[in-house]
Amino acid sequence: MGEQPTDSASREDPRKARSRARLLDAATALLVKGGTEAVTIDAVTRAAKVARATLYRHFDSGTELVAAAFCRLIPPASAVPEGLDLRDQLVSLLTRQARLIEEAPMQLTAMCWLGLGPGLGAVDDTPGHPELRSLRRHIAEQYKAPFDRVFASAAGRELLAGVDYELAMSQLLGPIVFTKLATLPPLGPEACARIVDDFLHARAAAS
Template sequence: MRSRARLLDAATALLATGGADAVTIDAVTASAGVARATLYRHFANGTELVAAAFARLLPPAPPVPEDGDLRSRLVELLAAQARIIEEAPIPLTAMCWMGLGPGIGELPKEPGRSERPELQSLREILVDRYRSSFDRVLATSEARRELGDFDYDLVLVQLLGPIVFNRLATLAPIDRRACEHIVDDFIAARRARRTDR
């Protein structure tokens, strides 16, 4: 397993400094000091290696706030997500945002995925890591009472979209106060929509 760790270390370093194009089989094996045959024992192809390297660059999901009302929990979670997004390299932020794509709730599960986590797509990794935090806040009875029925994917876009756009546009970092505004506007819009019906 040491050779696998060295390969992943090399691929991650190349990805962080040169982007996905820098992660070639030759560059990774040379940097890791490992033969090509060894690489192919651990990874089926270069795409699988790049996906594993991307997954390594992703910061851990923020802790889910357990206390407070829906608004305060969403503000805490959004502020934590904003810090993660702000610290991530811009190409990684863009890849992650695009990796979510439409219909993220309907991901196929293939047999054998748990044995080789690098086979997961970037999209699945993002969902597993980051969406689960929102699940624990939005899938509550309090959220359903306050927000009514909602399109889950659209809610994530409404909450996280401004933060990701801000990062991609290289504007000043979004602070807690801005997160409060995003959450307040979101909740107000949901309430207004419910009373219009």
């Protein structure tokens, strides 16, 4: 007799996987076309041709379904450029983030939805909500992980010695997010370089 599969993925009912995929396909299409308000239980089940009871076997609520759909639309984190000094690494990453926000507005919508959505403020303090937690981690990975790797270097640790890391991230990424929220012209490479240079000069003056 052959060996039985042991990992959870191999034991998963393929029908369950297909129904979840149909629900996410429908929710993602509705989110892109009509925003979060379009992703209702009725609209998703109708588009996916899946019963409401089946949807609730996959997702605790419509909110969890929206979070899962957002996760599908957010691209992976940028790679950390190699062979550059600290300043040029930061300029490269910031320029990529500015382009990412400009080209992928759904990412910014997800951030606003997480921050302002009804009943989402206490997500981190309550059990459950796996899809919301996954979306939070996804966004954090997208924005912070590349900078985490840069600031983990010897030069990065020296630069941030005694500085609140969250504040440093806000100083670098804040202008990019504000520009998008305020519907101002997007920041190009020169503006991103200026943000990094101002940040580095402020750090040098404070040390």
